[in-house]
Amino acid sequence: EPEVTQTPSHQVTQMGQEVILRCVPISNHLYFYWYRQILGQKVEFLVSFYNNEISEKSEIFDDQFSVERPDGSNFTLKIRSTKLEDSAMYFCASRSTGTGGSSSTDTQYFGPGTRLTVL
Amino acid sequence: DAKTTQPNSMESNEEEPVHLPCNHSTISGTDYIHWYRQLPSQGPEYVIHGLTSNVNNRMASLAIAEDRKSSTLILHRATLRDAAVYYCILMSGANNLFFGTGTRLTVIP
Numbered sequence: 704e705p706e707v708t709q710t711p712s713h714q715v716t717q718m719g720q721e722v723i724l725r726c727v728p729i730s731n732h733l734y735f736y737w738y739r740q741i742l743g744q745k746v747e748f749l750v751s752f753y754n755n756e757i758s759e760k761s762e763i764f765d766d767q768f769s770v771e772r773p774d775g776s777n778f779t780l781k782i783r784s785t786k787l788e789d790s791a792m793y794f795c796a797s798r799s800t801g802t803g804g805s806s807s808t809d810t811q812y813f814g815p816g817t818r819l820t821v822l
Numbered sequence: 823d824a825k826t827t828q829p830n831s832m833e834s835n836e837e838e839p840v841h842l843p844c845n846h847s848t849i850s851g852t853d854y855i856h857w858y859r860q861l862p863s864q865g866p867e868y869v870i871h872g873l874t875s876n877v878n879n880r881m882a883s884l885a886i887a888e889d890r891k892s893s894t895l896i897l898h899r900a901t902l903r904d905a906a907v908y909y910c911i912l913m914s915g916a917n918n919l920f921f922g923t924g925t926r927l928t929v930i931p
Contacts, residue, residue, distance in 0.1 A: 707865075736918060746866060746909075746921040759918060794865045811919060813865030 707814035726795030736796040842895040844910030859906040
């Protein structure tokens with residue numbers, strides 16, 4: 704069964720450094736997402752991406768964050784200058800347009816996550 | 823994002839059925855009810871969704887109240903692999919999932 708993959712599984716970085724988290728969504732999917740989960744807390748939406756542009760973003764997704772689909776397969780999340788509070792699990796997800804063509808009925812498929820630790 | 827209310831935790835014995843409740847009293851007519859789960863140290867995983875009628879798939883069943891103000895996810899025979907946090911989420915054209923705190927299911931061998 705096709706799956707979303709993410710690399711690296713664990714990233715350790717110093718505060719103020721830039722990090723790029725990588726995701727390979729399921730190949731025929733058109734919508735892409737990043738979520739994060741701080742240890743012991745809820746899964747939080749960061750950003751959605753469709754047709755090579757951001758379709759929606761949360762308040763968390765400030766100017767320090769950016770997303771890109773540099774080629775036909777990868778979807779990346781960049782954090783320009785990491786802060787201690789950016790330490791979290793970051794999940795990538797993707798979906799196709801389902802039978803109804805509606806996000807209300809579509810399934811999002813999540814990757815295994817990248818654990819980001821900012822020291 | 824419409825709100826859902828779930829118990830913080832539930833326990834079940836292995837190989838017994840589990841009924842996980844969700845209240846969504848402010849649900850609108852176009853909201854679909856989705857269930858996802860998150861196994862330990864993994865990303866969320868889709869379980870099932872429905873609108874008005876009860877739904878079955880290979881993982882679970884979803885029973886939706888007639889007034890749609892509540893629903894129940896039914897695992898017919900809980901296994902140790904079903905130990906996870908289960909999230910009930912309402913979707914109505916929103917592009918993204920809003921996760922609450924969910925119900926942590928513990929399966930007792």
